[in-house]
Amino acid sequence: MRSLPWRLIDRLRAPAPDPDRVGWMLRHVFAHRALHGEGRAENSPAAFRAAMDAGLGIECDVRRSRDGRAVVFHDATLERLTGSTGEVDRMVIGELTHVALSVGGETIPTLRDMLELVAGKVPILLELKSDPDRQVNTLCRAVRRDLEGYQGDIAVMSFDPRIGQWFARKMPQVLRGLVVTEQEHRTYSGTIRRHRDLWTARAQFLAYDIRDLPSSFAARQRARGLPVLSWTVSSRALRERAQNHADAPIAEGEGLA
Structure with missing residues (x-):
C-alpha cells in the first residue's frame, strides 16, 4: 500500500513514452x-568512428563553453584528459577546439562536429553535464541549437533533473532521460528524491548505475514502460547483470565483449 501513491504520481508526472519512440534504445549496446x-x-572523433565501425551506439558527455557552445568532453576541467589546465566553461569555443587530447592527439570536438560525423549512422545518448549551483539554460540552448534538424536516433540525459525539465518544455520531440545512482542514498529520503527527480525531469527513460541493480525503483519504472539503460558495464559479470535487470548496457572494456 505504501508504494501506491508513488505509482499514481509517477504515471501522472512522468508518463511512460510511446514504445515505438524508445524502441531503438532496446536494440543497441x-x-x-x-x-x-x-x-x-x-x-x-577516433572513438566515435570506432564505435560506428563496430555497430555500437554512442554515449558521450556534453559541456558548454563560456560563449555558449556545446563541446563533447566529460570533465569540468582539462587536466585529466589533456596537457592543459583550466575550466571548460570558462574558455571560449576557439580555445577549447585547439586543446589537444593527451591520447591520440586529436582536439576537443564540438557537438556539432560530432553530429556531422555520426550523421544518423548509429544512435546517440548525450549526457549533459551541469553545475547544480548554476542555471542550465545556456547549456540546454547550446545543445538544442546543434540538434535542430539532426536526422537520427538521439536522446539527452543528465543527473540534473532540470535538464529534462527544460527539454520537456522547449524541445519535447527529443527523448529525455534521468541518470540515477543510489550510492549513499539508499534511504527513504533517497527514494523520495529519486521520485522527485523523475517527476521534475519528466523522464522517459533511466540510465542506472549498474552497482545498484537490481533496484526496486528501477524495476517499477521499467515495468510501467520506461526503458532502463545501465552504466558503466565494464566486465562480463556486469554485462550479465545488465542483461537480467536492464534493457541495454552502456559499456566499455570487457563489458563490450
Whole structure:
C-alpha cells in the first residue's frame, strides 16, 4: 500500500513514452564515452568512428563553453584528459577546439562536429553535464541549437533533473532521460528524491548505475514502460547483470565483449 501513491504520481508526472519512440534504445549496446582505448581518447572523433565501425551506439558527455557552445568532453576541467589546465566553461569555443587530447592527439570536438560525423549512422545518448549551483539554460540552448534538424536516433540525459525539465518544455520531440545512482542514498529520503527527480525531469527513460541493480525503483519504472539503460558495464559479470535487470548496457572494456 505504501508504494501506491508513488505509482499514481509517477504515471501522472512522468508518463511512460510511446514504445515505438524508445524502441531503438532496446536494440543497441552503447559504447561509454564512445569506443575509446587502443590509442583512442574517450569522447574523441577516433572513438566515435570506432564505435560506428563496430555497430555500437554512442554515449558521450556534453559541456558548454563560456560563449555558449556545446563541446563533447566529460570533465569540468582539462587536466585529466589533456596537457592543459583550466575550466571548460570558462574558455571560449576557439580555445577549447585547439586543446589537444593527451591520447591520440586529436582536439576537443564540438557537438556539432560530432553530429556531422555520426550523421544518423548509429544512435546517440548525450549526457549533459551541469553545475547544480548554476542555471542550465545556456547549456540546454547550446545543445538544442546543434540538434535542430539532426536526422537520427538521439536522446539527452543528465543527473540534473532540470535538464529534462527544460527539454520537456522547449524541445519535447527529443527523448529525455534521468541518470540515477543510489550510492549513499539508499534511504527513504533517497527514494523520495529519486521520485522527485523523475517527476521534475519528466523522464522517459533511466540510465542506472549498474552497482545498484537490481533496484526496486528501477524495476517499477521499467515495468510501467520506461526503458532502463545501465552504466558503466565494464566486465562480463556486469554485462550479465545488465542483461537480467536492464534493457541495454552502456559499456566499455570487457563489458563490450
